[in-house]
Amino acid sequence: MQSLVLPKRKSSWISNSLKEKLIHGFFFLNGILSVLVLLGIFALLLLTAIPAFREVNIFSFLFGLDWNPTSYVKEVYGIVPMLVSTFMVTLGALVIAVPIGIGTAAYLSDVANPRVREIVKPVVEILAGIPSVVIGFLGIVLLGPIIAKVFNIHNGLNALNGSILLAVMALPTIISITEDALKNVPVSYESASLALGATKWQTVIKVKIPAALSGIIAATMLGMGRAIGETMTVLMATGCAPAMPESFLGPVRTLTSSIAIELGEVAYNTTHYYALFALGLVLFILTFIINLISDIYLHKFEKVNR
Amino acid sequence: MKARNIHQFIGFGILRLCVFMVLSALFVILFDIFSKGHQSVSWEFISAMPRKGMTEGGIFPAIVGTFFVTVITAVLSIPMGMGCAVYLHEYAKDGWVTRLIRMSIRNLSGVPSIVYGLFGVVLFVQLLRLDTSILSAGLTLGLMTLPWTITASEEALKNVPQSYRDASLALGATKWQTVRTNVLPYAVPGMLTGTILGLSRAAGETAPILFTGAAFYLPFLPKSLSDQFMALPYHLYIMATQHHAIDKVRPLAYGTALVLIVLVFLMNFTAVIVRYKLRKVKME
Numbered sequence: 001m002q003s004l005v006l007p008k009r010k011s012s013w014i015s016n017s018l019k020e021k022l023i024h025g026f027f028f029l030n031g032i033l034s035v036l037v038l039l040g041i042f043a044l045l046l047l048t049a050i051p052a053f054r055e056v057n058i059f060s061f062l063f064g065l066d067w068n069p070t071s072y073v074k075e076v077y078g079i080v081p082m083l084v085s086t087f088m089v090t091l092g093a094l095v096i097a098v099p100i101g102i103g104t105a106a107y108l109s110d111v112a113n114p115r116v117r118e119i120v121k122p123v124v125e126i127l128a129g130i131p132s133v134v135i136g137f138l139g140i141v142l143l144g145p146i147i148a149k150v151f152n153i154h155n156g157l158n159a160l161n162g163s164i165l166l167a168v169m170a171l172p173t174i175i176s177i178t179e180d181a182l183k184n185v186p187v188s189y190e191s192a193s194l195a196l197g198a199t200k201w202q203t204v205i206k207v208k209i210p211a212a213l214s215g216i217i218a219a220t221m222l223g224m225g226r227a228i229g230e231t232m233t234v235l236m237a238t239g240c241a242p243a244m245p246e247s248f249l250g251p252v253r254t255l256t257s258s259i260a261i262e263l264g265e266v267a268y269n270t271t272h273y274y275a276l277f278a279l280g281l282v283l284f285i286l287t288f289i290i291n292l293i294s295d296i297y298l299h300k301f302e303k304v305n306r
Numbered sequence: 307m308k309a310r311n312i313h314q315f316i317g318f319g320i321l322r323l324c325v326f327m328v329l330s331a332l333f334v335i336l337f338d339i340f341s342k343g344h345q346s347v348s349w350e351f352i353s354a355m356p357r358k359g360m361t362e363g364g365i366f367p368a369i370v371g372t373f374f375v376t377v378i379t380a381v382l383s384i385p386m387g388m389g390c391a392v393y394l395h396e397y398a399k400d401g402w403v404t405r406l407i408r409m410s411i412r413n414l415s416g417v418p419s420i421v422y423g424l425f426g427v428v429l430f431v432q433l434l435r436l437d438t439s440i441l442s443a444g445l446t447l448g449l450m451t452l453p454w455t456i457t458a459s460e461e462a463l464k465n466v467p468q469s470y471r472d473a474s475l476a477l478g479a480t481k482w483q484t485v486r487t488n489v490l491p492y493a494v495p496g497m498l499t500g501t502i503l504g505l506s507r508a509a510g511e512t513a514p515i516l517f518t519g520a521a522f523y524l525p526f527l528p529k530s531l532s533d534q535f536m537a538l539p540y541h542l543y544i545m546a547t548q549h550h551a552i553d554k555v556r557p558l559a560y561g562t563a564l565v566l567i568v569l570v571f572l573m574n575f576t577a578v579i580v581r582y583k584l585r586k587v588k589m590e
Contacts, residue, residue: 016480023482027397030389031407034456037449038410041417044428103324111318112325120325127332129503129570131510133539134339134563137546141556142338168331175328201314222416229418231513232539236547256420256513263424263517268432280424284417291416295409 045281052077052274061278067242069262069272077275079282081244085159085252088245089234090227092163093170098220100167101174102209108175109182110204128172132232139165139237151249159245159252162238166230170223177222177298181215182208214300221294225287231256255283339563346561355525360545361555365562370527371440371520371535372569376509378444378531379451383508384501386448387455391497394456395463396485415453419513422450426518439532443519447508454507458500462493495584499577506573510566512539522548538566 053061056077064078104124108117143164144156185208193203209216239251240261253261259276266272354364390407398404426446436442466489474484512520520540528535545559546552 020480020482024397027389027393030386031393031398032403033386034390034414034452035407035410037452038414038417040429041421041425044425045421048424048428100324100327103321104328107318107321107325111321120329123329123332126571126574127328127335129506129510129574130332130335131507131512131539131566131570133510133512133542133546134567135335137542137559137563138335138338140546141560142334168335171328171331199310199314201317202310205317225416229416229420231418231420232543236543256418259420259424260513260516263427277424277428280421284421287416287418287421288413291413295412 042284045277045284049274049278049281051269052271052278055271056275061275065244067258069266069275075272077278079255079279081242082253082255082258082279083282085238085245086228086254086256088159088248088252089162089166089238089254090224092159092248093166093227094220094224096164096167097170097174097223101171101219101223102178102216104171105175105178105182106204106209109179110200110208124172124175127168132169132230133236135165135169136233136236139233144237147249153249155239155251157237157239157251158249159238160248162234162252162254163248165233165237166227169230169233170227173226174219174223177219178212178216181212181219184215185211214297218294218297221290221297225290225294228290229256229283229287231260235260255279259283336567339560339567342557343560343564346557347564351558351561352565356523357525360523360549360558361551365536365538365541365558365565367524367527368536368538368541368562369565369569372509372538374440374528374531374535375444375447375515375519375537376505378441379447379508380501380505382445382448383451383455383504387452387501388459388497390452390456391459391463392485392490395460396489397481411453411456415457417450419450419511420516422446423514423517425449426514431518437532438517438519438521438534440519440528440535441531443515443535443537444531446514446518447511450511450514451501451504451508454504455497455501458504459493459497461500462496463489465496466492495580499581499584502573502577502580506570506577509573510539510570512537512543515540538562538569542566 061077061079063080064076065080066076066078067081068076104120108120112120139161140157143161146156147158147161148154148156189207189211190203193207194200198206234254235257238253238257240253240257241251242253242258245252259279262272263276266276351364352369353366355366357363390411394404394407398407423446426442426449430436430442430445431438436445470488470492471484474488475481479487515537519534520537521534522544524534524536542559542562545555545562549555
């Protein structure tokens, strides 16, 4: 019989329990870091935005209809045109992406055979991986001319263009979360519906999608957050005229593209510079609220299906 | 009975149409870039400096710049992201601190990339006096990828069977010994897969580097990490919108887009290979 040899215990300058505590502490610091980063982003945005309001009235900032920081007569900082632009482009994107996304997710979870699913899923992942600047580039060289031709207008760089591109970018998020939600609907729901004589289609539309609704809402909100925060695509494809948008076929300028355009041109620590950080703060708060809402719905659908 | 079947036929037809639209969106994107970009891409295009105000020559400095920035991104994001994931999955107990950390991570992944750019300008460029540089841009991107790295790393930790930990602890190993010898070796390949996917997204990002270090036109390579740099995505943006002879440089812009997409795909491919290797190891 082989004798059991115990490994020699290494003598160490530090006791084992202290070492364990130190390592635990190290990992805890890593964990708490994400909280610090989030707080840090908020704090620095706030601190850099506040000086803007020494010269700009906060009400005229939030409700002003003109944004003209480089005027020779009087600089005005009103963010309403950008808010309207941002919501227009985002809404357009959701109108396109949500139905297609839900349709694709329903197909993948309930209709497709495994082979088709094996093809479509990687395609969706690849779509998510295409850099936004490439999508924006195609908005200029490919989609812009098409829109100009179809609507017989001079220039195809407008809100519609941005909406279509943002829809493409929001689709992967919407599809994957909606598919998860549909898959999490208990099988008994589906069996019950089919046993009562409903067709597969009726089951998907009348049972599964309503049961997965909170997941679908979460998916929509996440897609919305992504569309609001997207910079390069809208910067390149929407024309970027700093005026109140008139229609989907006119140029718009969102919060994100305004920051991208103007931050390169201003001197550090001027009112204009601070005002751009105030825009960033508005953007941060908007996306924060949207994420919070999607979080609540995501929790709901996890709880229901547990 | 018949009407219901017709309904189902039409309904499924609509769903198929949705899938078709998604597939064709990707097809159109790839087809357009590849068909119009491949003429511009040559060895010279990849390995030469831009010449004559970027109307001729190559994109070598942009490739090098993107490479260095991505390395900095990885150096910040990988250890911190993995550390956070280990804390959340191996050490943390369910409580308000853990919930706060998880909430922060979810919200960080929703913060717009341009807001990370603003944060980088104040923190790295101004407060830490790193100026507009590879370092500032890389660190900004590193913070942006942090939530992705954490999420991916935690997924990998979840895939390590609980019995591995229990066995180690039952033999008298301490927590750290268990994590080091019985958890991390099995989780690291999965962690790397997710992390590389995150890095590929960072390499394609433009907004965070716009004001933290990317330069319009530098016909030489960066000498140190505190230099400004050219980057592929920013270069594409310049060639597509800011160049003085946009129509003339359009083929170069297509070529740049093609190189950028191929680079991102190559990184994704590497991630898939790492995952494949992991599966093989587990089988053995």
